[in-house]
Amino acid sequence: MPKIIPYGHQSIDKSDIQAVVQVLKSDRITQGPIIDKFENALAKFVGAKYAVCVSSGTAALHAACIASGIESGDEVIVPTLSFVATANCVLYCGAKPVLVDVYVDTLTINAEEVAKKITKKTKAIIAVDFAGHPADWDKLRKLAQKHDLILIDDAAHALGSVYKEKSIGSIAGLTAFSFHPVKTITTGEGGAIATNSEALYGRLKKFRHHGIEKDKKNDKKYGSWYYEINNLGYNYRITDLQAALGLSQLKKIKKNIKVRRFLWNRYKEKLNNLKAIDLPIEKDNAISAWHIYPIRLNNKAKKSRREVFDFLRKANIGVQVHYIPIHFHSLYKKLFGYAKGDFPVAEKYYESALSLPLYVSLSKQDQDYVIRKLKESLYEEN
Numbered sequence: 001m002p003k004i005i006p007y008g009h010q011s012i013d014k015s016d017i018q019a020v021v022q023v024l025k026s027d028r029i030t031q032g033p034i035i036d037k038f039e040n041a042l043a044k045f046v047g048a049k050y051a052v053c054v055s056s057g058t059a060a061l062h063a064a065c066i067a068s069g070i071e072s073g074d075e076v077i078v079p080t081l082s083f084v085a086t087a088n089c090v091l092y093c094g095a096k097p098v099l100v101d102v103y104v105d106t107l108t109i110n111a112e113e114v115a116k117k118i119t120k121k122t123k124a125i126i127a128v129d130f131a132g133h134p135a136d137w138d139k140l141r142k143l144a145q146k147h148d149l150i151l152i153d154d155a156a157h158a159l160g161s162v163y164k165e166k167s168i169g170s171i172a173g174l175t176a177f178s179f180h181p182v183k184t185i186t187t188g189e190g191g192a193i194a195t196n197s198e199a200l201y202g203r204l205k206k207f208r209h210h211g212i213e214k215d216k217k218n219d220k221k222y223g224s225w226y227y228e229i230n231n232l233g234y235n236y237r238i239t240d241l242q243a244a245l246g247l248s249q250l251k252k253i254k255k256n257i258k259v260r261r262f263l264w265n266r267y268k269e270k271l272n273n274l275k276a277i278d279l280p281i282e283k284d285n286a287i288s289a290w291h292i293y294p295i296r297l298n299n300k301a302k303k304s305r306r307e308v309f310d311f312l313r314k315a316n317i318g319v320q321v322h323y324i325p326i327h328f329h330s331l332y333k334k335l336f337g338y339a340k341g342d343f344p345v346a347e348k349y350y351e352s353a354l355s356l357p358l359y360v361s362l363s364k365q366d367q368d369y370v371i372r373k374l375k376e377s378l379y380e381e382n
């Protein structure tokens, strides 16, 4: 039996380590020059004018909501099938996350369901590019234009994904990325927001640094120590150590996405003939960076998801379930009265899904082991 094969894993090489060590030996390990470099490279890569790096993907979502002016009394439409941070960031602002169901094929937010939930209080829509697959941005953009809403992309899964020849990061008003170790590139913890708006960029920079506003014009008048706080901010800064790792990782992202897509296709080839499971799909208009590989057991499966999951975990395969729908969490039930049955597509997916290992250093041999054990767990022969 191989040692544990996780569902996701960072890929760090010598050049990454060297980049971090170099910063460790330098004068500034945070608030130094590497953050700007990383931000510029990131903005260029995603096709946005600006990128602001912060301490996590969750902080990036929080910052995106605050920069959008989301506050108490506002409603923000969010898919129930996501990591809970997608909705928590709305709660951080004192606003109300309004959950909706997802499309059965791409598992991204259902735009027709979004349309039904828009009220006078709606301020923004947060869509998730689930598993890396882009949401239906054309439909979302039309809705946003019609009702004057802000579009926020939770692209924690989708750095490097493409929708209709446009990079994720260049489509929504604000796009949040995560650099957690299981994501496409890592900085340990970390995240970023991409935007084309200079005004939003200014707000994001202040928000991550206590709300500090430094206007050089005031130096002469009040002294060069002078700054102002006009809006509440946090310490959501990223460090130069992290930025150096991120910058080094970003240099390899294209190659690494190729590997992810190769492994994704390899699963597809080798699992396509299994009648008991449905595989993730990629639409013709999309190129996904494939953060995870979620399969679904269908009604031909003779085993339960729990049985398959436990069997694979026992075989040292770190399968995972992405995600418990947000409306199932007692916090959200308590606050908003959500109940089982509210979002049937997300619920059915949740009951039947599990994510297989997918990461750059997953060897073909280990992938074959995963495939073999999955077949065993389903009692199906090749």
Ligand SMILES: *Cc1c(COP(=O)(O)O)cnc(C)c1O
Pocket (backbone or CB within 6 Å): 056, 057, 058, 059, 082, 083, 085, 086, 128, 154, 156, 157, 178, 179, 180, 189, 190, 191
């Ligand atoms: C990982 C993730 C986040 C949060 O990112 P962190 O960097 O862990 O804070 C938010 N949304 C989704 C969909 C994620 O997968």
